[in-house]
Amino acid sequence: MPGKRRMAQSARAARCLGVRSRPGALALVACLMGVPEARAFDLFGLFGREEAPPAPRPDALPYAVRLQGVEDDDLLSALQDASTLYRLRGEPPPDGEGLLRRAEADATRLVDALWGYGYYSGTVAFRIEDVVLGGDAAARAAVRAAEATRNRRLVAVRISVEQGPLYRLRRIAVRDASGRPLDLPARLTRVGDDEPARSATVLAREARIIDQLRAQGHPFAKVVRREPVVDHADRAMDVAFTVDPGPKAALGAVAVRGTSSLDPAVVRSFIYAEPGDPYSPEAIAGIRRSVTRVEALGGVRVREGEALDPDGRLPVFVDITERAPNLLGVSARYSTVDGPGVRGYWANRNLFGGGESLRIDADLSYLGLGQDYYARRRKLAGIETNGLGGRLAATFVKPALFGTRNDLLAGAFIGREVQQSYLSDAAGGTVALRHRFSDTFSVQAGIEGQVGYARDVLGRVDYRLIGLPVSVSYDSTDNPLDPTRGIRLTASATPYPSFLGSDPGLFVAKAQGSTYYALDEDANTILAARLGFGSISGAGLAEIPASLRFFAGGGGSIRGYAYRTVGPIGPFQLPIGGRSLLEGSVEARIKITDTIGIVPFLDAGTAFASSLPDFDEPIRYAAGLGLRYYTGFGPIRVDLAVPLNPDKALKQPPVALYISIGQAF
Template identity: 80%
Template structure:
């Protein structure tokens, strides 16, 4: 110890996690530092706003030079702090300030406070107390809305639910402003871009401890969407950008329509930022001009991702992409996927060997995809893809190569249809034998997606359906017909989407050939992270020779999840999955449906949730060795 005088210890609180505050300066002959204490604040949400409004608190580390300076700070606080109390619904509250033991109020008290403060100079910190009497919390009693002339709006223009006030709603400024914002949003959604709040008249009834608020709102003219002007991104053909704008001049104006423009234009991979701005006045036709301002993103993209499941094994994927190949928003992407199926399982390894399926467990796929959006400025996109790879599963091995050329028409931002021609050749081996196949098909598909987020939807519906005839007259061997459909829906139970119910249903069917004639890679299997969690990947369905899964000619599976946010970044997801593959071309409910249940953890990031799921098979096939629990880790929700 270097001296007899000690100083207060200061805790190390780098991020302010423990609520520590820096101590005021020590007493000195040149200034009057002071200690400050708030008293009587019972509402925990009220203390921080009071501190932010208080000059005494905000300037506590910069002491005044004399008692007069301290007095001026103290005298400025009561009015500001009283406004904070009113803003939080405490209209009967009051604020009193003491310097030393002198309560401020009047000239005599002011002079006494200055003398008491000066007496502490260079000896001790001047004790200052802010005494808050909150009083009762007032409540919002009624809300009325009229036009500028004082006439109420009819219910078909302003629904009663927007003016209804529930019991015990605090009469806080934030509450009133939030209701005002909802009223403005309602009129804008009904096509009034220039709605204005002309008056806001709050009236406080102290006897009833209540507040009545009256709004006068001028909706302004109803408008349509006017001319859409696109600017920015000189390296991208503007006709392509315009093909992704589905709103036409004269369509009803709404903020949702403008959000749809932004969302659809953002789908062009060559573009980064997209800003949609409203005009400041209507055109002669009564429409609102719209300005779309875009910017290009980096042309080339390189990435690597990894995945792991305790039953499906590890995998790694690398990709390269050019997002504006010829200046028309064309994208060329090359994907390389390498994985190792967890084949150390003696149960499957022994039976594969008995079935003559020799594999080391390594599988992979090399694929290239080219997309030309907005052909000739239309809403048609050209899609070309090719692949070559080896697919290794617990019960089969397939070597294949093929390609597809298709044309997609975008009817709207949410609905599209696609048709093309597809071909592939390959060889598949499983417990039923070897199938050498050649397929030439005419795939058609439709897609509908009204969800609000690709990786973490909170509302909307997703539907996809496809049909691919592989007729013998085109050279297909075998000649088959394949159909698939899947739908999912998402419902949020609160405005902040902290409680979401998500459900998924999938169906598939193959007809035109016997099970043994169909390549194993085209048959339907259930099980795995994107199907029935808890069961090994593609092992749920009909069982063939050597107790190996052989897949089916039809599939039915579904999932239901409760997505619950505990904090803004952490969530839990209880879920149930069910389904199976069937031997026939249509589901036969005499066959046993498999069930699984589990609990997931979600960590929400800026790009999407990180998913960790633990799943347990509830009624596994005892003839197969299923793990008692499965772990899945990936980015994005399960569906």
């Protein structure tokens, strides 16, 4: 091709690739057409369907347009979006001259749409009636032919496209304003052998380059010039980016704005980034993520400053909105194993203006004798109950004590617990301090007391416990209800020593961890695994209240087995719980569409009579398949599980169904 044509095509591609806010072929079209962005995309236009054109009439020239020669469906949609003839076919021109102008305007637009999709040698031809457009004589003939159809029939308009070969992206170069190459990872400039030279591909590569520079601490990185050069002989395109990285910056002061009834110091205590820390988009995202943990807040917007401060740091602004403080809720449930239940709660999320939360929960349940498999066995064992159980609890949290990262937590409860194999009445309370080292890691220590009694097949245990619980928590996951990456770890140890008045004296340890790993960049396939452990020492099994022992089985444990029935079995074939626990799960969370997924899973574990797991006792296994429906607030979970090696002495259902919100772990 002559040099002038090559230069003209490269210049036009450069101009249209400069429209950064409009990706793909539509960016080229909008650039060259000069139309508003929403019109270029025409999200609610006619392109997803064919509609009948208007009927012939005397005051206009309705026409039927056909676009042929295109094999790529995406390209066809782009050409239809770009074509004035196609977009305005429902609004016929008044005369042949108007129809001709639409066709002449489409000539440039459709060629540029072809270029946007990498077809740089593509051509477009137009035919009105039997006249092929090209030159003044053909234009006049086309107008006459169109006018001859007035009020008789539709004007036949045909657009013939020769795609030509798909050009490839051959080379990408990135340099600074002085022409020196920038030091970037090779993956950002490496080009595959069959990577198409499409505008969307080039703009996506540009975005990745800017993201990399921002991740390296350059908040104002930008592309100042883009130079695509088309080589028709080799059917390839080379692109050179001239990039201004801008200064490397650290984080500056973080300003909190928008508080009215909430003390801003509470919000600041949840901001773990300090002035002078390196800037990165992840650091900005971390600020927003941690601030949203303040329950009194509704909306959080973190905005970067537009210029560095005198110290060369980037100011950060946190704009917040507060939510209504009071919260009231009620829910009902039913289980074929546990019977019906109802729960209500009231909460205030900013009680005294310091982000304090007070929540009161009331729960009432009924373990119906008609559907309870263990009811007859309990009666034979002398465990008399009318099946009614309930719990009243209050929880108070004072975050950011004196503006620090220390939180005060207090709680109290009273209730009756009725389970398949035991009955327990208890009351207690706890006071603790929690220190947040970061958004992911915290430690907690306090004092708790509990008094009550528990009755099961091993007898009645009256107890009084005063403990000193200590716990640690680490959570680096990206979503509380549907994590795709990261680790969750919780561990606690609570001594209940006799010298503090505990009877019996106990030591309780618990730990649970889960991990999540995405197999693909879009996190459509995730491997998830969970492991839980527990141990009680200091007393024999019969001396430990049944409500404190470990049980396995159920939707949050080993799916497929009845709730709290896996573990040691006592007289009358009633579960008695154990002094230790070991259980785990593995899942493959596979998205089929954006909203539907399947989850094959395997669960295993049991409770042990000894204070440490004794692997001479049988481990119970279950397998199943889950269905996930992904919503804006989290996935809706439906799991179907089958016990693989149930205890034949116990009546286990052959299959169990679980429905809830959020993943299993």
